[in-house]
Amino acid sequence: xxxxxxxxxxxxxxxxxxxxxxxxxxxxxxxxxxxxxxxxxxxxxxxxxxxxxxxxxxxxxxxxxxxxxxxxxxxxxxxxxxxxxxxxxxxxxxxxxxxxxxxxxxxxxxxxxxxxxxxxxxxxxxxxxxxxxxxxxxxxxxxxxxxxxxxxxxxxxxxxxxxxxxxxxxxxxxxxxxxxxxxxxxxxxxxxxxxxxxxxxxxxxxxxxxxxxxxxxxxxxxxxxxxxxxxxxxxxxxxxxxxxxxxxxxxxxxxxxxxxxxxxxxxxxxxxxxxxxxxxxxxxxxxxxxxxxxxxxxxxxxxxxxxxxxxxxxx
Amino acid sequence: xxxxxxxxxxxxxxxxxxxxxxxxxxxxxxxxxxxxxxxxxxxxxxxxxxxxxxxxxxxxxxxxxxxxxxxxxxxxxxxxxxxxxxxxxxxxxxxxxxxxxxxxxxxxxxxxxxxxxxxxxxxxxxxxxxxxxxxxxxxxxxxxxxxxxxxxxxxxxxxxxxxxxxxxxxxxxxxxxxxxxxxxxxxxxxxxxxxxxxxxx
Numbered sequence: 001x002x003x004x005x006x007x008x009x010x011x012x013x014x015x016x017x018x019x020x021x022x023x024x025x026x027x028x029x030x031x032x033x034x035x036x037x038x039x040x041x042x043x044x045x046x047x048x049x050x051x052x053x054x055x056x057x058x059x060x061x062x063x064x065x066x067x068x069x070x071x072x073x074x075x076x077x078x079x080x081x082x083x084x085x086x087x088x089x090x091x092x093x094x095x096x097x098x099x100x101x102x103x104x105x106x107x108x109x110x111x112x113x114x115x116x117x118x119x120x121x122x123x124x125x126x127x128x129x130x131x132x133x134x135x136x137x138x139x140x141x142x143x144x145x146x147x148x149x150x151x152x153x154x155x156x157x158x159x160x161x162x163x164x165x166x167x168x169x170x171x172x173x174x175x176x177x178x179x180x181x182x183x184x185x186x187x188x189x190x191x192x193x194x195x196x197x198x199x200x201x202x203x204x205x206x207x208x209x210x211x212x213x214x215x216x217x218x219x220x221x222x223x224x225x226x227x228x229x230x231x232x233x234x235x236x237x238x239x240x241x242x243x244x245x246x247x248x249x250x251x252x253x254x255x256x257x258x259x260x261x262x263x264x265x266x267x268x269x270x271x272x273x274x275x276x277x278x279x280x281x282x283x284x285x286x287x288x289x290x291x292x293x294x295x296x297x298x299x300x301x302x303x304x305x306x307x308x309x310x311x312x313x314x315x
Numbered sequence: 316x317x318x319x320x321x322x323x324x325x326x327x328x329x330x331x332x333x334x335x336x337x338x339x340x341x342x343x344x345x346x347x348x349x350x351x352x353x354x355x356x357x358x359x360x361x362x363x364x365x366x367x368x369x370x371x372x373x374x375x376x377x378x379x380x381x382x383x384x385x386x387x388x389x390x391x392x393x394x395x396x397x398x399x400x401x402x403x404x405x406x407x408x409x410x411x412x413x414x415x416x417x418x419x420x421x422x423x424x425x426x427x428x429x430x431x432x433x434x435x436x437x438x439x440x441x442x443x444x445x446x447x448x449x450x451x452x453x454x455x456x457x458x459x460x461x462x463x464x465x466x467x468x469x470x471x472x473x474x475x476x477x478x479x480x481x482x483x484x485x486x487x488x489x490x491x492x493x494x495x496x497x498x499x500x501x502x503x504x505x506x507x508x509x510x511x512x513x514x515x516x
Contacts (some may be wrong), residue, residue: 001356084408135492136489137488138488
């Protein structure tokens, strides 16, 4: 009976929580459901098919990689599903299926698995895949069909100096990528993420704040004052909300320290706005986020908390 | 003591065991920059190969008179000589290739493969072996750079040596751009390491 009395000794941390990777990923999927559902409603069955293809391609390529490399199958953490879903929501609804498959395989195999799987990837796989597709298939990635006509996204209209309908943009009845049109659906999901404490408010807040400040300064110089509707139109368009709440907040590729998250969010806001105002209309959020991902380790380094009493003399 | 060098070990080392691009990772700048098509890759490989063979041979001949301290400048002088000759020949007989390779033909004079081989091999060995060392490494370099060019051309433009294999509109244009060059070179290095296996340099 003596063996029974041996106490279990484990290494720290001793505080236990129910949080697990798969639970967090499940929460992200739940949070994306309103945007997904709205995308399917807005763009029809082709959008649903594209979403399913992306998710299936991501899951399958992770499974095949794990099996092929004789590694533990890591599908249970659901991260491949999240990658597929986020990638699909960033694609134009009428994109050819094989392009979506190429993007998914690139996301999982090249960006994630080659670097060692979830937690080792230095870029958000879905965002990197979106940039990959944007560079590779510029024409097809920018052909947005809405209600059976190729129509400009609000972002493109805005860039061309046209007028946009703010209410429709908020609700999402516009042209654009599958998941990015409805600000309302994205915000509902974001509220869920905040309630479940999945994401930290700092990254999205400072992302959007830096973006808004930049736009305001820009409009002071170019439009002779802060223009509320111009600002709102920019905030609601081009997948900014999608990027701020779901893509920039990826655990693996964003800094962990609170100060680092503030800097990271602000950097993303400034980059997105620069690309959007002075570059091409599409993909500014995605490009900003992958550059931010690359800066994350540096941001982490300069905002690292120093242990008490250590290293103080170095300054 | 190493195994005795022969012509064949030189070729074998140059092409496989110490492949300049895939194993030693030398001369990557032209490798990444000019390999947008298989033809460019092949041309660049041949240019570098010829300069490499001639430079190694002459450096090996001159190894007793080259001062140790100032050897780098001598290498540059020798390789720049041959590069100039090649460049003039290209300009005269193959103006289209010369145009598509651009500045990288002249930059062959400072290609890392040439310095690496000159310093590590030609300076210690006789001219005959140095000649075959140059041929081996030249073939190794040409091989990889042509493969990279071919893969990028097939994926990015949909042709191989100008012959269409993938219909227009189904190509992956990132392969023809700089990021694609990095991805694909990394893939080639990975494959080469796999083929090379445990064989050490």
